[in-house]
Amino acid sequence: xxxxxxxxxxxxxxxxxxxxxxxxxxxxxxxxxxxxxxxxxxxxxxxxxxxxxxxxxxxxxxxxxxxxxxxxxxxxxxxxxxxxxxxxxxxxxxxxxxxxxxxxxxxxxxxxxxxxxxxxxxxxxxxxxxxxxxxxxxxxxxxxxxxxxxxxxxxxxxxxxxxxxxxxxxxxxxxxxxxxxxxxxxxxxxxxxxxxxxxxxxxxxxxxxxxxxxxxxxxxxxxxxxxxxxxxxxxxxxxxxxxxxxxxxxxxxxxxxxxxxxxxxxxxxxxxxxxxxxxxxxxxxxxxxxxxxxxxxxxxxxxxxxx
Numbered sequence: 001x002x003x004x005x006x007x008x009x010x011x012x013x014x015x016x017x018x019x020x021x022x023x024x025x026x027x028x029x030x031x032x033x034x035x036x037x038x039x040x041x042x043x044x045x046x047x048x049x050x051x052x053x054x055x056x057x058x059x060x061x062x063x064x065x066x067x068x069x070x071x072x073x074x075x076x077x078x079x080x081x082x083x084x085x086x087x088x089x090x091x092x093x094x095x096x097x098x099x100x101x102x103x104x105x106x107x108x109x110x111x112x113x114x115x116x117x118x119x120x121x122x123x124x125x126x127x128x129x130x131x132x133x134x135x136x137x138x139x140x141x142x143x144x145x146x147x148x149x150x151x152x153x154x155x156x157x158x159x160x161x162x163x164x165x166x167x168x169x170x171x172x173x174x175x176x177x178x179x180x181x182x183x184x185x186x187x188x189x190x191x192x193x194x195x196x197x198x199x200x201x202x203x204x205x206x207x208x209x210x211x212x213x214x215x216x217x218x219x220x221x222x223x224x225x226x227x228x229x230x231x232x233x234x235x236x237x238x239x240x241x242x243x244x245x246x247x248x249x250x251x252x253x254x255x256x257x258x259x260x261x262x263x264x265x266x267x268x269x270x271x272x273x274x275x276x277x278x279x280x281x282x283x284x285x286x287x288x289x290x291x292x293x294x295x296x297x298x299x300x301x302x303x304x305x306x307x
Contacts, residue, residue, distance in 0.1 A: 006251065010164075014157050023153040024221065029261050030160040031218040036241040036253030037167045038210035043239075044248035045171050046203045047183035048098075051106045051235050052113025053211055055093075056086040058120065058230030060212030065132040065225035066125050075138045075146060079159070079216040086212020087205055089116075094204035098197050110232060117230050131226030135219055152221065159217050163210050168250060170206060179203055240280065244287050246294030255295050 017026050035057055042048045060082035067078040097108045120126045127133070137146035146152045170176050181189045182196050189196050219225045228234060237260065245256025260280070267276055291298045 007168075010251075010254075011161065014161070018150060018153050023149040025261075025265060027149075027153055027156045027221045028218070028265075029258050030156050031214050031221060032238075032241065032261055033254045033257040034160050034163045034217070035211055035214040036238055036245065036257045037164055038207045038214065039238045040242045040247060040249075040253045041167050041170065041210070042203060042207040043242060044252075045176065045183060046179045046200060048200060048204070049106045049239075050097075050109040050204075050207075051232065051239075052093075052109035052111070053207070053238055054232065054234035055113035055116045055230050056090055056208040056211035057215035057218070057234060057238075058225070058227075059089050059116070060086040060215035061219035061225040061229050062120060062126050062132065063212075064216035065135040065219045068135050068138055068220070069132060073138075074142055075140055075155075075220055078138075079213065079220070082216030082219075083209050083213040086215065087209035090205045090208020090212075091201075094201045094208070098200040098204060110235070113230070113232065113235065117227065117232075120230055121227060126225070126227075129227065131224060132219075133224055135223040135225065137220050137223065146220065156217055156221060159213065163213055164254075166206075166210065170203075171250075175199070175202070237280075240284050240287075242294075243292075244283065244294055246296035246298075246300075249294065249296045249300070252294050252296040259295070 014030075035053075038056075039050070039053050042050055042053075060079075062082075063085045064078045064082035067073050067081055068075065073081075093109065093112050096112065097105055100108050121128060137152060139145055140151070140155055144151055144155075146155060171179070178189065178194055178199055181192075182194070182199060186196055215225075215229055218229070241256035241260050242253050243256070244259055245254065246252025263279070263283070264276060267279065287294065293301060
């Protein structure tokens with residue numbers, strides 16, 4: 001019941017937000033919120049820390065950008081193609097990575113992501129260091145002009161809501177309960193007869209697909225696909241978003257993404273712009289040391305304590 005009320009509040013807030021804030025900024029928040037929700041599915045509910053998740057964000061962006069620039073496909077088809085390619089890459093990488101645990105899993109994902117980074121650096125269809133610039137937004141379903149920021153915003157918001165619903169549905173399904181069991185006590189899950197590697201792999205593919213969807217959408221918003229989206233720095237940012245908002249919570253990644261993007265957006269243009277990475281690093285340290293449950297997690301603890 002509480003979750004339903006929160007979902008309704010989220011929808012209403014999203015519909016009214018462009019009346020108060022710049023739509024392009026909001027679209028950036030939504031793209032990274034979807035990316036963080038995808039990552040949180042893996043880290044917060046399965047207990048797998050991927051240090052290379054940006055490769056799926058960038059893969060979706062490159063595929064969508066290339067198709068929109070060269071084939072004239074409609075945006076929804078291009079985003080679907082980017083999402084499927086990210087899922088396919090996640091299926092391959094997941095099979096290799098889930099056989100390892102802990103820091104070894106994290107290092108395997110980082111190594112595989114760096115491999116793709118150099119592939120995209122040299123591949124002719126990505127534009128190399130220049131990236132894909134001037135990607136057209138096109139027309140949704142052939143008649144809705146996405147060059148209008150308001151039309152684009154509500155399209156991005158619809159994609160975000162679908163991704164958020166899918167994550168929410170996954171973690172509250174019997175499949176999601178098994179994922180939580182694996183996170184809490186993997187040997188016990190094995191003793192109950194579950195093939196934990198298959199469940200981890202399935203969660204990895206879903207997370208990769210949603211990350212690819214976020215990257216595809218981001219490419220259309222900014223009409224750009226670049227190497228920044230596949231760099232390990234981006235993987236570090238999504239870890240920060242998830243931890244800051246609240247790992248293992250439903251709305252934590254959204255709060256974390258909004259906080260990080262807001263800080264970057266409003267500090268980058270001022271005197272503190274040169275120190276933005278130092279500031280983000282300090283926030284990460286404070287988050288880990290002072291409130292390990294994140295903003296949403298600490299808020300939930302406060303509510304339980306007082307009520």
